[in-house]
Structures are given as structure tokens and as C-alpha cells.
Amino acid sequence: MSGYVSRRVTKSCKCTQCCVALHRNDGSTLTVDSLTMRKNRGGLIKPRSDVYDIIKTTDKHLRTIASSTSHPLKTMANVQADVQNMVIEELRNKVFKELEQHFLDQHLVDEDDHCVQLIKHISSLFIRTLMYHHGKLFTQRFVHQNKPSRRHELTKTYLFLGQ
Numbered sequence: 001m002s003g004y005v006s007r008r009v010t011k012s013c014k015c016t017q018c019c020v021a022l023h024r025n026d027g028s029t030l031t032v033d034s035l036t037m038r039k040n041r042g043g044l045i046k047p048r049s050d051v052y053d054i055i056k057t058t059d060k061h062l063r064t065i066a067s068s069t070s071h072p073l074k075t076m077a078n079v080q081a082d083v084q085n086m087v088i089e090e091l092r093n094k095v096f097k098e099l100e101q102h103f104l105d106q107h108l109v110d111e112d113d114h115c116v117q118l119i120k121h122i123s124s125l126f127i128r129t130l131m132y133h134h135g136k137l138f139t140q141r142f143v144h145q146n147k148p149s150r151r152h153e154l155t156k157t158y159l160f161l162g163q
Contacts, residue, residue, distance in 0.1 A: 002055050005125050006047040050095040058123045061086045084123045
């Protein structure tokens, strides 16, 4: 999941130094097990451990909020902003340490620095992906009651209707 998030953030990131910092292939990458290495056909991105830490922390805070409430996360207002703020407070000075000077050079008074922007972008993309997945599961389980759709059952009837 962190490789996917790293790739998506790289596509929308405008700062080249920040893009390079997302998926550098040196000693700071995650350890990859042998199955992943065997199944990799060249398209797999190995993210930095910083990206993985941001996603892990986001997931931890999202699960904490989900377990403390009885209603679905989709109906709660500002869940994404709350989780992002918690992640920023916890990881702001712990991730992307080699880019500290770059973050200080790019800091503007009215905007967040690049570190906060990267954390927000990574966190929001992970939350949106997770919410989409949970929405599909909810629809499958409760709306369709684990049955295939009518179109799936009656494919030929729907396709050749009126012929």
C-alpha cells in the first residue's frame, strides 16, 4: 500500500526534491521479503520507511477514531483533518530528516512547509483509498446482502433486452 501511495503522491508533487525523497532506493527503504522480490516484475516501487511510518501512524489513528465511535466514519465530519493533525503532531520532526534544510528554505508564512504538505498528502491519499475500500465492502455486505447483483445473475437477459 505504501508503494502505491508513494507513486500517486509522486505524480501530483511539484517539488522534485520531495518527489525523490518519497521512493529512494538506498538503505532507508523498507526490507522486502523474498516473495515480493520474486513476484516483482519491475513495476513495484519500494517506498521509504518514512512513507511507511506515515501510513502506519495514519492507520493507527484512524482505527482509534473508528473504535471510539459507533457510527460509520463516512458520516463523521472532519475525520480526515483530525487524523492528519494527529499524524502531523506525532511525526513532524521524525520523518524526512535529510530534507530539513529544504523544508526550512521553502517555508512560507501563510503556507505549510513541504514536510507538512507531504504528510497531509500521503495521509489523505491513504484515508481516501481506505474509505473507498470500506465503502465497497459495506455495499457488498449490507446493501446487496452478499448476493451478486441482478445484472450479474441475468446478464444475457439485460444485454439482449428487447431484441
